[in-house]
Amino acid sequence: METHLTRQAGPAPADTPSLGRGPAPAWWLAALAVALLGLALLCGTDPGQAGGAQGGELLLPPGGRVLLGPWPQEWERALLRLDCAPGQDCFELQAVAGPGGPEATAQGRGQARYDLRRPAGQAWRVEVVNPGPQTAVARQWRAVNFLAVNSRPPRLALLLGPSAPGAGQGGQALAGGVALAGGVALALVLWWRQGRRRGSWMFWGAALPPLAALALALGLWGLDLRLALAWETLALLGLPGLALALVRRPLWATLLGLGAVWGLLLATLLGVGLPPEWFGPPLVQQLHYTYMCGLAALAQALLTWGLYRQRPAWLRPGQHPVIASLLWVAAPCLLFYLANGYTVFGGDATYNGLLALRLLGGHGLYYDQAWVAAHGGWGLVEVGERFLPTFPMGPGFLGLPTALIQRLLGGGPEHLLAAWNQKVTASWVAAAAAVVMFQLVNRLGRRAGWAALLTLGFALGSSQLGICASTLWQHGPTVLFITLGLYCLLRGLAEDDPRWLGLAGLPLGFLPVLRTQAVLFHLAGLAVVAWHRPRALPGFILFTLPGLAAFLAVNLGLYGSIFGGYAYQAHGANFPTSLWEGLAGLLLSPNRGLLVFSPFMLLALWATARLALREPRLAWPLVLAMAGFLAAHAKFDGWYAGWCNGARYTAELVPVLLALLAWRYREAAGRGLRWALGGLVGLAMLINLPLHLFVPQVFQWNIFPDIDQRVLERVWDWRDWQPLHFRHHLALGQGRVVPAFALARNQRLTPLPDPDLHYRVGVELGPEPVEALKVVNLALGPGAYRFSLRGGAAPGSQAQAELTLDVINQEGRRQRVDLPPGGAWELSLDFRVGRAGWVDLGLAFSGQGHLELATAQVTRQGD
Numbered sequence: 001m002e003t004h005l006t007r008q009a010g011p012a013p014a015d016t017p018s019l020g021r022g023p024a025p026a027w028w029l030a031a032l033a034v035a036l037l038g039l040a041l042l043c044g045t046d047p048g049q050a051g052g053a054q055g056g057e058l059l060l061p062p063g064g065r066v067l068l069g070p071w072p073q074e075w076e077r078a079l080l081r082l083d084c085a086p087g088q089d090c091f092e093l094q095a096v097a098g099p100g101g102p103e104a105t106a107q108g109r110g111q112a113r114y115d116l117r118r119p120a121g122q123a124w125r126v127e128v129v130n131p132g133p134q135t136a137v138a139r140q141w142r143a144v145n146f147l148a149v150n151s152r153p154p155r156l157a158l159l160l161g162p163s164a165p166g167a168g169q170g171g172q173a174l175a176g177g178v179a180l181a182g183g184v185a186l187a188l189v190l191w192w193r194q195g196r197r198r199g200s201w202m203f204w205g206a207a208l209p210p211l212a213a214l215a216l217a218l219g220l221w222g223l224d225l226r227l228a229l230a231w232e233t234l235a236l237l238g239l240p241g242l243a244l245a246l247v248r249r250p251l252w253a254t255l256l257g258l259g260a261v262w263g264l265l266l267a268t269l270l271g272v273g274l275p276p277e278w279f280g281p282p283l284v285q286q287l288h289y290t291y292m293c294g295l296a297a298l299a300q301a302l303l304t305w306g307l308y309r310q311r312p313a314w315l316r317p318g319q320h321p322v323i324a325s326l327l328w329v330a331a332p333c334l335l336f337y338l339a340n341g342y343t344v345f346g347g348d349a350t351y352n353g354l355l356a357l358r359l360l361g362g363h364g365l366y367y368d369q370a371w372v373a374a375h376g377g378w379g380l381v382e383v384g385e386r387f388l389p390t391f392p393m394g395p396g397f398l399g400l401p402t403a404l405i406q407r408l409l410g411g412g413p414e415h416l417l418a419a420w421n422q423k424v425t426a427s428w429v430a431a432a433a434a435v436v437m438f439q440l441v442n443r444l445g446r447r448a449g450w451a452a453l454l455t456l457g458f459a460l461g462s463s464q465l466g467i468c469a470s471t472l473w474q475h476g477p478t479v480l481f482i483t484l485g486l487y488c489l490l491r492g493l494a495e496d497d498p499r500w501l502g503l504a505g506l507p508l509g510f511l512p513v514l515r516t517q518a519v520l521f522h523l524a525g526l527a528v529v530a531w532h533r534p535r536a537l538p539g540f541i542l543f544t545l546p547g548l549a550a551f552l553a554v555n556l557g558l559y560g561s562i563f564g565g566y567a568y569q570a571h572g573a574n575f576p577t578s579l580w581e582g583l584a585g586l587l588l589s590p591n592r593g594l595l596v597f598s599p600f601m602l603l604a605l606w607a608t609a610r611l612a613l614r615e616p617r618l619a620w621p622l623v624l625a626m627a628g629f630l631a632a633h634a635k636f637d638g639w640y641a642g643w644c645n646g647a648r649y650t651a652e653l654v655p656v657l658l659a660l661l662a663w664r665y666r667e668a669a670g671r672g673l674r675w676a677l678g679g680l681v682g683l684a685m686l687i688n689l690p691l692h693l694f695v696p697q698v699f700q701w702n703i704f705p706d707i708d709q710r711v712l713e714r715v716w717d718w719r720d721w722q723p724l725h726f727r728h729h730l731a732l733g734q735g736r737v738v739p740a741f742a743l744a745r746n747q748r749l750t751p752l753p754d755p756d757l758h759y760r761v762g763v764e765l766g767p768e769p770v771e772a773l774k775v776v777n778l779a780l781g782p783g784a785y786r787f788s789l790r791g792g793a794a795p796g797s798q799a800q801a802e803l804t805l806d807v808i809n810q811e812g813r814r815q816r817v818d819l820p821p822g823g824a825w826e827l828s829l830d831f832r833v834g835r836a837g838w839v840d841l842g843l844a845f846s847g848q849g850h851l852e853l854a855t856a857q858v859t860r861q862g863d
Helices: 024-043 047-051 170-193 200-222 231-246 250-269 287-310 321-338 347-360 369-375 394-409 414-445 448-460 463-468 475-495 498-503 505-509 516-532 534-559 564-569 579-588 601-614 616-635 653-664 671-693 695-703 711-715 727-733
Strands: 053-055 058-060 065-068 077-084 094-096 103-105 111-117 126-129 136-145 157-160 226-229 380-383 386-389 749-751 760-765 770-780 783-793 798-807 811-818 823-833 837-862
Touching: 024 200, 024 226, 058 065, 058 126, 126 136, 200 226, 200 231, 287 321, 321 414, 321 448, 347 386, 347 394, 347 414, 369 386, 380 534, 394 414, 394 475, 414 448, 414 463, 414 475, 414 653, 448 463, 448 653, 448 671, 463 475, 463 671, 475 498, 475 505, 475 516, 475 653, 498 505, 498 516, 498 534, 505 516, 505 534, 516 534, 516 616, 534 564, 579 616, 579 711, 601 616, 601 653, 601 671, 616 653, 671 695, 760 770, 770 783, 783 798, 798 823, 811 823, 823 837
Parallel strands: none
Antiparallel strands: 053 136, 058 136, 065 126, 077 111, 077 136, 094 103, 094 126, 157 226, 380 386, 749 760, 760 837, 770 837, 783 823, 783 837, 798 811, 798 837
């Protein structure tokens, strides 16, 4: 008789280790506790001393000296930064590190920087000297330990000098290290002897971060350096192990890993956490955005694959549409929108980025006379004795979550925080609109492929990419709320559910406070509800009341006009453009046409026309709203929407046209239509991708020839088509000439006609210097370069050019050159970039007479 052993299903025996049960988590926690205790004894300290030297305003008369202090005497090398006061030149100042020490000259623009070393055997005695003939003013100064890795909250780590005191020095630190090593070794031996092999990769995942930090600290100690870890870092090192010890299923470990990745990404993008300097120069403006988004995209892909292996239903839109859209749409779109790392600045966007910061800082909505005197008043309108933004301020309130996180975790200069706020807020708003569009199309057709194709065109082949995700203009939030309103409206019609029809009034009701002209889409929604389901009309109106109250409170309460800051535009004199000229430019022109930048909109127009014949009660209110919205912008004197990439004033039409296309083909779409849509979507993505990657260069395209003065020439010029214009910047990396950097746009430079579309201007010199060129944050790889500017001077002119070059953190130079009194001339300057970095160039002219300037260039000379 044979005996067979049969494995029985059911819970494991009590002595079998399992993740989250039994004694295994206890050993995990014990090992972690020992590791963290040892790190706290060895490295724990307050690393705030890395930035412990700072002070206020410095006023230095000619020949004056100012003593800075106190300075931590443990430092051996330091970086001193002076913030120049507005209108002041503090770059002539010199810094002396000790009695009789060498004088350090300044580097940088906007902020003078000095690399100082403490004289051997002496204490720090830092003085700032003004050798020039004029009084110099610096707003503030701050010194940072040269070896500091990061001193901003949350302070991850600091590498301090060899003699830095702290809680972990001497015998106490040695005892902590011995206890750490012994405790971890004992935990590992007991783990192995008790058969805790199952799930050991999770144990190592928990123990590896503190062990790696320990190894790094001991290695640096051998080099006579000390690693000081902030308490935030100790908590961060212990968090993964604690989480893994408490979870009961690997699924939660995956979710926690996803949360940790996104937390690190968010912290970096908000200017806290990992310092941006670690990531090198910018691809476009801030390369650390691109690197972090790339790493997060890789982690996102791996974690999505892990989720698919464990919960495949979560990734199927038919079963879990919300989770699937977050994984397939929200995360990729957010990462892609953030990846270029740049935001557009302008009066109609800057104040949206500042609004949340000023509210949290207790400054309110108004700007006073002092603020305007210091920062300028473009984009502001005077209301009484104070100022308010000219453009609708509703989008600025969407920046409150980002600003709140910044305020809790970090801090910094207001202009940097405003830039981060604009970029991050615009990106998540655009990504949210893509999610809603995916939900809308998928809800109508229940066809994931059709929904993915339309969403792809919406997110990456339209103004969502080059406009809405670039900065916090009014367009992105307006598109989001229009898409939300259409989702509620069309879902209510498709399911014959009056609750959704009423709820549509909530997002549509906020449209006027976001963009005044968008009230037409609210009226269209009202007409659709009244025409289809009159009994749902009271609910629609009720849900409209919050948005209406916000609109009246802002426009009437603050501005005293129903049009708000737009009141100055609400008269016929601002609408002189021929209707056909504006319509042709907004729809068909190569540099502003909706159908050129998003060719798949042709199919949407075709579907809308067919829908208007078959279901007029749905289509006609929305068609009339789009027609009125388009006509208002076509008649506007600034219909071309300067200082932007692509089709900006038609951004709000895209979700409406796509929603009508999805409604027309909600049941099924023919193979021919899918192929046509796929091809046009792919073409639209290729057209819009350069607009996203080269956002900073939008200013060059708009400046000269100046689009405000030569509208039709610039808008209809195929030779300088925006998607191809940026090839000049790619050519720089291949050693070819970059034909034309933007000359500074000011009233003293007069645009001159040039058949080759180079930047050609004339300038009348006077007592005050004229800034002719300002190139900021040009990304160059290692190598030798030549900057050149060609021009000519009228007979009898006496002119001098002053060129400022700053290879950030590498080289700073100034050069003055006397120009010949007549005829053509060429100004050139050779420089090297030792490692990839930012380059700033500035050029000013002074003297008397008339100059003509043409074609500023940067040419790569070699490696």
